[in-house]
Amino acid sequence: MSRAANPARGEAELRVGGIALVLRPSFEALVAAEQELGPLFALVERAAEGRLALGEMVALLWHCVRDIPEGMTRARFGEAVVAGGLAAATPVLRAVLRQILSGR
Template identity: 70%
Template structure:
């Protein structure tokens, strides 16, 4: 399991299966997310317009996981989003989108 999220590094926390995981929007993570989801600025615009899909949200979180335990699957990330509800994951999403727009 990852250490606690460090907001000074632009990190956020996501609970998956009752465990806290660190989301770190590193360059490599964002490049991987962009390769799958398209331009990040367009992703931010879709989020601002309320058009971000559940699969896009899960994909962004998946790519930004600082550590992925071998047993953790992408489906588990998506299920954690559904189980916790959008209100529970919005703070983490807000941090990641802020880092995309502002950088560190």
């Protein structure tokens, strides 16, 4: 089991499928997300304008998961995010986007 999220390190916690996942937008995670999604500043702008697609949100969060549980696939993660409701994922997304802009 992974340790709790540490906000001082820019980490946030997201519960999906009954599992608490720690998300940390590390350099490596953000580079991987950028390679898939394009420039991160454009992603932040789309989010600010309410134009961030569900697939983009799931991809960004997936890349930031600190320790992926055994058996958890990206598809299962995406389904669990949707099942948990976008309202539950939004504060975590906001924290990740804040980290992209401000860094730690």
